[in-house]
Amino acid sequence: xxxxxxxxxxxxxxxxxxxxxxxxxxxxxxxxxxxxxxxxxxxxxxxxxxxxxxxxxxxxxxxxxxxxxxxxxxxxxxxxxxxxxxxxxxxxxxxxxxxxxxxxxxxxxxxxxxxxxxxxxxxxxxxxxxxxxxxxxxxxxxxxxxxxxxxxxxxxxxxxxxxxxxxxxxxxxxxxxxxxxxxxxxxxxxxxxxxxxxxxxxxxxxxxxxxxxxxxxxxxxxxxxxxxxxxxxxxxxxxxxxxxxxxxxxxxxxxxxxxx
Amino acid sequence: xxxxxxxxxxxxxxxxxxxxxxxxxxxxxxxxxxxxxxxxxxxxxxxxxxxxxxxxxxxxxxxxxxxxxxxxxxxxxxxxxxxxxxxxxxxxxxxxxxxxxxxxxxxxxxxxxxxxxxxxxxxxxxxxxxxxxxxxxxxxxxxxxxxxxxxxxxxxxxxxxxxxxxxxxxxxxxxxxxxxxxxxxxxxxxxxxxxxxxxxxxxxxxxxxxxxxxxxxxxxxxxxxxxxxxxxxxxxxxxxxxxxxxxxxxxxxxxxxxxxxxxxxxxxxxxxxxxxxxxxxxxxxxxxxxxxxxxxxxxxxxxxxxxxxxxxx
Numbered sequence: 001x002x003x004x005x006x007x008x009x010x011x012x013x014x015x016x017x018x019x020x021x022x023x024x025x026x027x028x029x030x031x032x033x034x035x036x037x038x039x040x041x042x043x044x045x046x047x048x049x050x051x052x053x054x055x056x057x058x059x060x061x062x063x064x065x066x067x068x069x070x071x072x073x074x075x076x077x078x079x080x081x082x083x084x085x086x087x088x089x090x091x092x093x094x095x096x097x098x099x100x101x102x103x104x105x106x107x108x109x110x111x112x113x114x115x116x117x118x119x120x121x122x123x124x125x126x127x128x129x130x131x132x133x134x135x136x137x138x139x140x141x142x143x144x145x146x147x148x149x150x151x152x153x154x155x156x157x158x159x160x161x162x163x164x165x166x167x168x169x170x171x172x173x174x175x176x177x178x179x180x181x182x183x184x185x186x187x188x189x190x191x192x193x194x195x196x197x198x199x200x201x202x203x204x205x206x207x208x209x210x211x212x213x214x215x216x217x218x219x220x221x222x223x224x225x226x227x228x229x230x231x232x233x234x235x236x237x238x239x240x241x242x243x244x245x246x247x248x249x250x251x252x253x254x255x256x257x258x259x260x
Numbered sequence: 261x262x263x264x265x266x267x268x269x270x271x272x273x274x275x276x277x278x279x280x281x282x283x284x285x286x287x288x289x290x291x292x293x294x295x296x297x298x299x300x301x302x303x304x305x306x307x308x309x310x311x312x313x314x315x316x317x318x319x320x321x322x323x324x325x326x327x328x329x330x331x332x333x334x335x336x337x338x339x340x341x342x343x344x345x346x347x348x349x350x351x352x353x354x355x356x357x358x359x360x361x362x363x364x365x366x367x368x369x370x371x372x373x374x375x376x377x378x379x380x381x382x383x384x385x386x387x388x389x390x391x392x393x394x395x396x397x398x399x400x401x402x403x404x405x406x407x408x409x410x411x412x413x414x415x416x417x418x419x420x421x422x423x424x425x426x427x428x429x430x431x432x433x434x435x436x437x438x439x440x441x442x443x444x445x446x447x448x449x450x451x452x453x454x455x456x457x458x459x460x461x462x463x464x465x466x467x468x469x470x471x472x473x474x475x476x477x478x479x480x481x482x483x484x485x486x487x488x489x490x491x492x493x494x495x496x497x498x499x500x501x502x503x504x505x506x507x508x509x510x511x512x513x514x515x516x517x518x519x520x521x522x523x524x525x526x527x528x529x530x531x532x533x534x535x536x537x538x539x540x541x542x543x544x545x546x547x548x549x550x551x552x553x554x555x556x557x558x559x560x561x562x563x564x565x566x567x568x569x570x571x572x573x
Contacts (some may be wrong), residue, residue: 104559105518112552114540115294191410198412199525199537214416218526221431225424232416236409243408 005241005248012238016065019058020207027051027059027207035223045224048216053227056208057234063209064193065238067120071127071189072182078128079135079185080178084166086136087143106130110192111201119202120193127189135181142174142253149173176253183246187239194235210235275567279560286556287339291332294545294552335549345546349539354546358532358554364435364442365531368524369516371447372454376462376512379455383463384470391471403463411519415453415526422449433527450523458515462508469504473497506566510559517555 025031032039032046039045044053110126117125146152147170155165194211196202204212210231217227319325338345344354383403423431433446473479474497482492520533528534532551539547 104556105514107518107521108514108552108555109289109293111518111521111536111540112290112293112548115543115545115548187408194410194412195522198415199522199541201537201541211410211412214412215526218416218419218431221419221424222427225420228416228420228424232413232420236413236417239408239410239413240405244405247404 005244008237008241009245012061012234012241013065015058016061019061023052023055023058025052025055027055035217035220035227037224038226044226044230047213047224047227048220051208053213053217053224053230056213057210057230060208060210060213060231061234063205064190064197064211067123067193068186068189071124071193072131072185074124075128075131075185075189076135076178076182079132079181080139080171082132082136083139083178084143084170087140088147088162088166088170090144104130106188106192107195110196114196114201119196123189123193123196123202126192127185131185131188135178135185138177138181138250139174142177143170146170146173174253176249180246180249180253183242183249187243187246190235190239190242271568275564278567279564283557283560284336286560287336287553288332290549290552290556291335292328294549295328295331339550339553344550347539347544347547349542349544349547354550357547358535358550361530361532361535364529365520365524365533367442368447368450368454368529368531369520371451372458372516372519373512375451375455376458376516379459380462380466380508380512383459384466387463387467388470388474391474403460403467406460407457407464409457411453411457411522412526414457415449415523418449418452422452431527433529435530446527446529450527450529453523453526454516454519457519458512461515462512465511466501466504466508469501470497473500476500503566503569506562506569510562510566513562514555514559517558 020027028051030046030050031052032042032050034046034048034050036042036046036050042052042054044057047053047056106126109129110122113125113129114122152165152169152173155169160168193202194214197204197209197211198215200215213231214228217224221228316325335345342355346353347357350357419431422428429445429448431449433442433450435442435446476496479492479496482496483489517533520531521536522533523529524531524533525537536548536551538544539551
């Protein structure tokens, strides 16, 4: 399961990077009737303005993927640094607010932030606000566990500075946790980025964007369902495969259960 | 929790206190996110056409030149007195603007909840049966996996299937212009889009707790001794589940509030969620503030209930 989902995530990423070069038509130019059903030249038919759906599908992943990666990396970085510090110091910060963070869905802070920030910045900010505390929690637990290991004690007794011990001894030992956690943050960011794109709060490029395609083609569901189903399928596969890989990675990093 | 001897008393005092503190924190966060970042209400009203002098006059008139904490304090105290200000867009009182949208949202959220609750129950029963039959298996993988799927994808897939391929329901859910009850067929897509991800989330959180509760030694002992399953469930399993179930309820309420914004906008259903999104797009800060705070309050209220229920471990 893990290998399959990783392979699928790899395929989606490869299509995203190479797709724009493979698109058979200009993804921004109308070449069919609006919402034309699939035909020989246009296997997935046309969209709301008669643009080729397959071309837009191939061109439309890059922005979402890059934005989600940036947001996930920011959240993981903040959470990992905080988790190292909290785990080393034995602090139990954030225990009181943890329920609230779990219960308040990420979309609400993202919408509130979108009042004063551009849509893309709101995605990054909300991913950090909602995700970094969760990363902090798991990294803190892993760090607290690594603290008393022999090599860490040895480094401390050698008189190395705390920062050096944390970065050179502890971080490599717990690195599997933030690496797997990055996947979960990516899924959150992708959900947020696609939600704000569907709500029209981000600037989608003229060449298309999988989430914006959902919004554009909803009203034509009866004329060309493929224009709606194809980007939905790609988004679902991407998020499912990354989440599955992240869960497997976390189980592996904490050594609990079988990495199915 | 680590509460000791007078646990019941301190819980009754501490839990509401904690909820009030969290509510204050949330109100600061909402206010800071909407007011203190660059681009204030004067910019929004001026829309780039007003001169610097007009903007300064507007800021002085609305008190935007005062320090942030002072503005938060006056906003919060006005809110406590029931005054949420006026919409920057229409000039109508925010409470009226939101109140007009609440019935439609109540119909949608109520129907979605009425579908979510039995689905979560069903999922938990299945998780429990699985735990009894295969004790070593963690389970819950499918529900956890499904929570990763973005809600917009659920919306698009349901619309492509139910309204595109099968043509059972309309792809947009416009309310009748004169008010009155909506046609049930327009509720199908928004209710399913809200309920299915919420149910998956609920099962992902609660299914594992149910499986753990059933694997406890005293439960297996009672079953082996031949105590009827119904009594084991009533006496040993359900009391353990009350507090976690209320926590999951809070998560589901939050999911319905946020999902409502998405689903109402996607399907063109004129409720409070659609109002939130259009107010964000129009930078109508007072409306966003009250809707954001209101949703957070609903979640906090259910969390408070969960805190007040005695925890049995």
